Amino acid sequence: MTREPRLPRALTALPAPVRWLALPVALACTVVVLVGAWGSDDGKIEVPSPSGKAAEYCRALAAALPQDLLGHARKDPSPASPYVAVWDSSPRTVMRCGVDRPEELDGEHATDLSPAVDDVTWWSQKLDDGGYRFVTTMRAAYVELTVPSGAAKNPFDPATLLSPLVRDNVPG
Template identity: 35%
Template sequence: MTSFGRRSLILSAAAVLVAAAGCSSTDASASITVPSPPAEEAALCRALDGELPDSVDGHDRDDPEPSSELTAGWGDAAIVLRCGVARPVGMSDPQGQGVEVDGVNWLLEERDDGPRFTTTYRETYVEVTLGGRYMHDIGPLTDLAGPVKKTVPATL
């Protein structure tokens, strides 16, 4: 093979590698920390996972990595659910904001990159983070409240 032929082959291989790298996902939000609740709470989370919808607010289910029955996602990490999380510090704040959606109470924590909601008065905490486009929209919670209500008993 001539020097020109080798150079063309190397350049072609480099172009393929660059193109492949451009197609790979580098979205850090698609990777999350999996909670590690006690066994009883993990069982509730597994039951919740079995009831979660295939789509939320028009987004198809697209679970984050690492794969777990304690986590779920929809719309390329636009909506992420984690079950069995620790009690949020914000629940001790007397000025904390809450919302009720279809019989499920949620603590609202406003963040720069989108709101975070955590269930209250349930046998385990279920956290839902929403992307920035949901700054003033709790719509996705309407698709998640039913499964939470069905599988995670209230403590009231």
Template identity: 40%
Template sequence: MFSSRIRRRCLTGTSALALLITTAACSSTDDEASVTVPSPDAKAAGLCRDLHAQLPKKLDGLERTDPGPTSDLTAGWGDPAIILRCGVERPPEMVDPDYAPNNGVKVNGVAWLLQKHDDGSYTFTTGARLAYVEVTLPKERTGDGLGPLTDFAAPIKKTIPKGIA
């Protein structure tokens, strides 16, 4: 009887501990950005890992503050964060003949599809590369124009070859 009471307490304690850990892992603070990690195929994932190793420590004067969950497919700078995700799906707008030609920019040899959102933020996605790289600029970071994209050009050109993903 004594041992079953201890076992019950241990199981109850273990369950409470598991719940606490799960809750802590699922919650985030206001200071930490959180993103959905892409799920690319193995080839694109390898290219993204190479890109991750080449990304700058500072971007447009902002310190690197990677979002959670930690992944070689995501990176961030500043607060509110400029977020990079590598290995994302091709945006449907990229193949829309009425949208894509009028909403593209080229920055230091890297072509980007531009998407403006209702909240004032922008998403840029690389085109003509073997993995799609997406950069989101929050509204608070759009005042510098395309400045942040210039810091991504060299690492992208070095690690993500031209081609169609």
């Protein structure tokens, strides 16, 4: 003899149409939450606000940046800013020009090894997600490049490709 599954007492007290809709509504809400979590995070990019000569150098750098970086098309966030460039690689590579000097460059990190490419020195920091953040040093404006894990075969490749553009547009 098979037994019919019994509904919890709280559900049996509800009218039948409410019971019938409870599961589809719960599923729809779950889908909305998941889609929202997977959505674009363009709003999470903090746009720097350099002034004076630094702003001029950053605008010149922005005009020189490639539309393609390591096979990934440039897809800047909206609204566009001359201080932010994004290459859509899922995860995406983000360059920000005119950022503040990183606090990490003081203290124990002041003597960290910083590789130089085409006369541009990049301080590097490994991120929690396995990617890297590179920041130029000894330039008239700080340029930050965030390369998440998986965005490039070698995380330093984007910095290597962008170094000549930084050198030519942001004096040291």
